[in-house]
Amino acid sequence: MLYIVLFFLLFSLLLYVLLGGADFGAGIVELFSSKKSKRITRDTVYRVMGPVWEANHIWLIILIVIMWIAFPSYFNVIMIYLHVPFVLVLLGITMRGVAFIFRHYDAIVDKSQFFYNWMFRISSLVTPVFLGMSFGSLVGGRIILAQDFSGYSFPELFIWPWFNLFSFLVGLFYAALCAFLASTLLIGETKGEVRRMFSRKSAIFTTVLVLLGFILILYGYISEVKFIKDFINNPVSIGAVILSGILLFPLWRAIKKQNRVASRYLAGLQVVLVLFAALYAHFPYIIITTGKELSILEGLPPHSVIQNLAIMLLIGGAIILPGLFHLMKSFGMIKILETGKEEMGH
Amino acid sequence: MENLEFARLQMAFTLGFHIIFACIGMVMPFFMVVSHKKWLNTRNPLYLELTKAWQKGVAIFFVTGAVSGTALSFELGMLWPEFMKHAGPIIGMPFSLEGAAFFVEAIALGFYLYGWNKLPERFHWFTGIIIGISGVASGILVVSANGWMNAPTGFDFIDGQFTNIDPVQAFLNPAWFTQALHMTIAAFVATSFAVAGVHAFQVYRNKRPELHKKAFKIAIIFGAVAAFLQPLSGDLSAKDIAKRQPVKLAAMEAHYETGRNVPLYIGGIVNEEQQTVSHKIEIPGALSFLAFGDFDAEVKGLRDFPEDEHPPVAIVHYAFQIMVGIGTLLMLAGILYFISLKYKSLFNRKWYWLIFVVLAPLGFIAVEAGWVVTEVGRQPWIIYGFMKTSEAVTPMPGMEFSFYMYVVVYLVLALTVTWLMRRQIKVLNNTKE
Numbered sequence: 209m210l211y212i213v214l215f216f217l218l219f220s221l222l223l224y225v226l227l228g229g230a231d232f233g234a235g236i237v238e239l240f241s242s243k244k245s246k247r248i249t250r251d252t253v254y255r256v257m258g259p260v261w262e263a264n265h266i267w268l269i270i271l272i273v274i275m276w277i278a279f280p281s282y283f284n285v286i287m288i289y290l291h292v293p294f295v296l297v298l299l300g301i302t303m304r305g306v307a308f309i310f311r312h313y314d315a316i317v318d319k320s321q322f323f324y325n326w327m328f329r330i331s332s333l334v335t336p337v338f339l340g341m342s343f344g345s346l347v348g349g350r351i352i353l354a355q356d357f358s359g360y361s362f363p364e365l366f367i368w369p370w371f372n373l374f375s376f377l378v379g380l381f382y383a384a385l386c387a388f389l390a391s392t393l394l395i396g397e398t399k400g401e402v403r404r405m406f407s408r409k410s411a412i413f414t415t416v417l418v419l420l421g422f423i424l425i426l427y428g429y430i431s432e433v434k435f436i437k438d439f440i441n442n443p444v445s446i447g448a449v450i451l452s453g454i455l456l457f458p459l460w461r462a463i464k465k466q467n468r469v470a471s472r473y474l475a476g477l478q479v480v481l482v483l484f485a486a487l488y489a490h491f492p493y494i495i496i497t498t499g500k501e502l503s504i505l506e507g508l509p510p511h512s513v514i515q516n517l518a519i520m521l522l523i524g525g526a527i528i529l530p531g532l533f534h535l536m537k538s539f540g541m542i543k544i545l546e547t548g549k550e551e552m553g554h
Numbered sequence: 555m556e557n558l559e560f561a562r563l564q565m566a567f568t569l570g571f572h573i574i575f576a577c578i579g580m581v582m583p584f585f586m587v588v589s590h591k592k593w594l595n596t597r598n599p600l601y602l603e604l605t606k607a608w609q610k611g612v613a614i615f616f617v618t619g620a621v622s623g624t625a626l627s628f629e630l631g632m633l634w635p636e637f638m639k640h641a642g643p644i645i646g647m648p649f650s651l652e653g654a655a656f657f658v659e660a661i662a663l664g665f666y667l668y669g670w671n672k673l674p675e676r677f678h679w680f681t682g683i684i685i686g687i688s689g690v691a692s693g694i695l696v697v698s699a700n701g702w703m704n705a706p707t708g709f710d711f712i713d714g715q716f717t718n719i720d721p722v723q724a725f726l727n728p729a730w731f732t733q734a735l736h737m738t739i740a741a742f743v744a745t746s747f748a749v750a751g752v753h754a755f756q757v758y759r760n761k762r763p764e765l766h767k768k769a770f771k772i773a774i775i776f777g778a779v780a781a782f783l784q785p786l787s788g789d790l791s792a793k794d795i796a797k798r799q800p801v802k803l804a805a806m807e808a809h810y811e812t813g814r815n816v817p818l819y820i821g822g823i824v825n826e827e828q829q830t831v832s833h834k835i836e837i838p839g840a841l842s843f844l845a846f847g848d849f850d851a852e853v854k855g856l857r858d859f860p861e862d863e864h865p866p867v868a869i870v871h872y873a874f875q876i877m878v879g880i881g882t883l884l885m886l887a888g889i890l891y892f893i894s895l896k897y898k899s900l901f902n903r904k905w906y907w908l909i910f911v912v913l914a915p916l917g918f919i920a921v922e923a924g925w926v927v928t929e930v931g932r933q934p935w936i937i938y939g940f941m942k943t944s945e946a947v948t949p950m951p952g953m954e955f956s957f958y959m960y961v962v963v964y965l966v967l968a969l970t971v972t973w974l975m976r977r978q979i980k981v982l983n984n985t986k987e
């Protein structure tokens with residue numbers, strides 16, 4: 209039963225990173241576009257992501273709910289020590305969500321669109337950076353687990369653990385991952401000139417992503433971040449990274465050839481490999497503090513709770529996954545051909 | 555003020571914000587599908603126009619509800635880590651089911667919003683129904699978690715540890731049914747009167763009265779029926795509380811002295827220091843009757859409970875008075891609507907429409923007041939009888955900054971949403987018939 213729960217935990221994490229990530233990425237791609245292509249990106253994103261936009265973000269809620277039910281001690285530490293970056297993440301999610309809906313559902317289209325657009329783009333960049341920073345600080349080894357808070361200053365406990373170069377690099381890496389996912393996804397949703405544009409963007413973000421990943425590992429290694437060192441010394445993890453490196457070549461070709469299906473699956477595979485490599489080396493010790501490493505499997509609730517949750521997840525999954533699949537199918541794939549023509553006309 | 559107070563204020567503020575959007579998210583879809591159905595049946599373009607306008611409203615409110623809800627699901631842990639550490643596993647079941655309900659809702663919303671002219675007509679309409687049903691389901695599920703805080707069951711408490719956890723029993727706690735029933739009806743009352751009020755105002759101003767009368771009618775029928783049921787369900791809740799949370803009942807009624815044949819106070823100014831209530835209207839025996847169905851029943855007063863277990867009496871009492879007052883008023887307004895169905899000339903009176911304009915915000919005020927009764931009335935407990943709020947709060951200092959930030963952000967958001975709604979109506983009114 210515990211394995212079912214763990215499966216759903218990792219599954220929702222993966223889907224949030226992938227789908228939520230592609231969603232954030234769409235805003236980042238728009239941010240880094242020229243004036244003319246901003247407009248095109250905006251319309252394409254609305255068409256492609258609009259119907260599934262809400263659903264993509266519920267994975268985060270599922271993730272949180274599983275955490276607090278099944279891994280309460282672990283969740284407790286995260287919630288206390290990462291309070292500040294999470295407030296920033298939430299602020300970003302709020303701004304982004306409302307900006308998206310305002311810009312598409314405001315009854316009157318006027319100058320206020322300018323604010324909605326910029327709010328959407330900037331929060332699309334900032335939110336994944338803070339999300340990445342939060343994850344970075346979990347494994348960064350700077351969290352101080354204090355019994356008595358009076359011996360420490362506020363920044364020591366609540367700021368420096370996440371506000372540092374390592375976390376920031378993780379944040380940038382995740383943001384680049386998002387942009388890479390979005391642009392690769394969009395290749396498959398467009399045609400002609402626009403498709404070439406996204407293929408170009410995808411190539412650029414792939415390059416940025418690989419560079420950032422390299423810098424991240426190098427910096428982690430030099431500044432002796434335990435997580436990175438263990439990661440490099442773990443043959444399976446490093447194997448996964450090398451594999452993902454090799455798979456960059458077919459991915460690159462697929463992007464250049466604007467191959468819809470292959471580029472998409474290869475991009476997804478990259479994320480799976482990176483996530484796997486990151487988690488494998490340390491699983492189940494995913495919080496690394498100054499003193500000790502905390503295992504996610506410590507302080508589990510009684511069996512009855514895990515069992516109940518597993519059953520709920522199975523039932524929920526059985527209801528939701530087909531519906532979700534149907535939604536994506538109805539709006540994602542089918543419309544590509546018809547809308548490709550429209551865009552050519554613009 | 556202390557960290558704890560700011561955490562409580564922040565929780566209250568963000569929940570109070572979310573509940574407005576949650577209510578609208580639960581109820582608006584029903585209006586939308588009724589109007590949509592009328593369009594399918596009559597092919598009167600006014601209904602199509604109305605459906606599409608309401609659909610935009612649903613989308614805007616849904617997203618605001620969703621982001622504020624996402625913030626809440628973090629906040630429970632960020633503000634009350636000790637609470638979530640122990641309560642999370644116990645009340646996880648409604649929350650995990652709620653996750654499923656959110657998904658269904660979001661999927662259905664995707665189909666509905668983007669499905670015009672793409673999906674078969676009936677199926678498209680049906681996805682609208684699903685939005686409404688799953689919205690109500692998520693509301694009921696969260697309220698079950700709140701019910702557990704008021705009536706904790708499904709575990710044994712041994713040496714300060716929660717053991718032998720039974721998630722199903724915790725989910726179906728004794729407060730669950732009355733609270734969920736009352737809350738669901740409340741969502742219908744509040745949203746219906748608000749929507750009806752907005753459209754009544756347009757009729758009052760004589761802006762496209764034909765369209766707005768149709769909208770008003772759809773909304774007010776839901777509202778009138780719900781407003782009639784509300785006091786009945788409220789009476790159930792009160793009887794329940796009399797048994798389960800006698801301190802809360804005593805605070806609601808500002809009732810200090812234990813006794814039989816206890817009067818009900820209407821209005822009154824509470825003096826918490828001297829434990830007295832002045833300027834009140836007394837109805838003899840009514841409290842005994844309302845709480846236990848017997849004029850001679852004994853009702854425990856606040857003095858029978860240790861002082862450190864008293865909730866803030868004045869706030870709870872006033873909030874309760876506001877809720878019940880509004881409940882009575884809205885029930886009468888519902889009756890007025892049914893009367894006007896018989897005497898149609900009322901629809902031509904300006905004052906008729908003005909009444910509903912004035913009533914528009916009251917439902918939501920009652921919702922907020924009702925939650926104050928429930929939540930403040932539970933103080934100082936976060937888990938009634940087991941854990942105090944002060945034991946649950948985050949050890950992180952500086953909660954005041956987070957509180958002020960939320961206030962500013964949510965106020966700006968609320969203003970923006972209001973402004974957007976005005977623009978929707980403006981566009982609706984300026985369309986040529």
Ligand code: HDD
Pocket residue numbers: 697704729732733734736737738739740741743744784785786787788789791792795877878879880881882884917918920921922923924925926927928929931
């Ligand atoms: C439109 C809103 C509305 C209206 C008109 C009323 N209520 Fe209410 N009431 C609520 C909205 C509400 C609520 C916001 O939905 C609460 C908060 C918690 C809950 O479950 O429902 C609530 C709670 C609540 C409670 C506390 C439940 C608890 O703590 O578990 C009682 C005893 C009543 N109500 C009783 C009444 C009575 C006797 C009413 C007579 C007119 C009434 N309410 C009208």
Ligand code: HEM
Pocket residue numbers: 265266269572573575576577578579580615616617618619620621622623624625626627630656657659660689690692693694696697700737
């Ligand atoms: C009585 C109180 C509550 C009611 C009735 C309620 C009801 C709802 C409803 C109907 C929605 C759907 C959104 C919409 O249609 O606008 C919603 C959204 C949400 N609520 Fe609440 N809620 C309550 C309190 C809470 C609390 C305490 C939490 C956090 C633990 C929470 C978490 C959420 C989340 C995460 C969403 C977003 C789901 C999405 O993305 O679609 N809610 N709520």
Ligand code: HEM
Pocket residue numbers: 562563565566569570572573630634637696697699700922925926929930932933935936943
């Ligand atoms: C959406 C409707 C709700 C409103 C308006 C509301 C209102 C409030 C208020 C006013 C307080 C502060 C009480 C005080 O400290 O004096 C509070 C506290 C709290 N509420 Fe609610 N509440 C709602 C629903 C819920 C639900 C559904 C849950 C849980 C699932 C919940 C969990 C809490 C918690 C954990 C606290 C903090 C601890 C405490 O003060 O007891 N609330 N709420």
